[in-house]
Amino acid sequence: MADITYDRNREILDAYGREIEVSNFTRPNKDGTLPRAVPGGQPYYPQHFPAGVWKITDPLARTAIDLAPWYIPTDAHQMVPEYTVDGKPTGIWVPDSAYGIHFSELDFTWGCIRVVNRPDLEWLVEQIQAELAELRKLNPDQAWIVFQA
Numbered sequence: 001m002a003d004i005t006y007d008r009n010r011e012i013l014d015a016y017g018r019e020i021e022v023s024n025f026t027r028p029n030k031d032g033t034l035p036r037a038v039p040g041g042q043p044y045y046p047q048h049f050p051a052g053v054w055k056i057t058d059p060l061a062r063t064a065i066d067l068a069p070w071y072i073p074t075d076a077h078q079m080v081p082e083y084t085v086d087g088k089p090t091g092i093w094v095p096d097s098a099y100g101i102h103f104s105e106l107d108f109t110w111g112c113i114r115v116v117n118r119p120d121l122e123w124l125v126e127q128i129q130a131e132l133a134e135l136r137k138l139n140p141d142q143a144w145i146v147f148q149a
Contacts, residue, residue: 004148068103069122
């Protein structure tokens with residue numbers, strides 16, 4: 001059983017007894033540029049957060065408007081279709097990772113789960129940090145939170 005679950009249809013994170021409103025709206029930048037796959041740096045059309053069971057690790061403090069104040073990393077990854085810099089599909093699939101959970105002042109992400117209300121993200125980070133601290137007391141090598149999307 002997952003500690004935190006993401007219900008794509010309802011756009012809800014179920015975490016620690018609370019339902020948190022989220023979004024997974026993806027699109028290219030307004031200027032038409034595409035994000036770059038991590039790893040590799042190839043242009044790709046943004047895909048939704050991948051379904052599966054993943055690990056959440058330590059939240060990272062961030063200052064950029066699309067990631068602040070916290071980015072919650074996961075080990076989620078998937079293959080995505082590669083595009084040329086002018087936006088044409090190449091027919092090649094490339095690996096992409098760096099999917100996480102975060103607040104953003106923008107109304108979209110490149111595949112991450114966007115927490116709609118910043119105070120909800122701050123609360124979630126507190127819960128995750130507390131749980132990870134407890135898990136480290138038991139076994140520092142297995143300090144992660146199970147996340148199902």
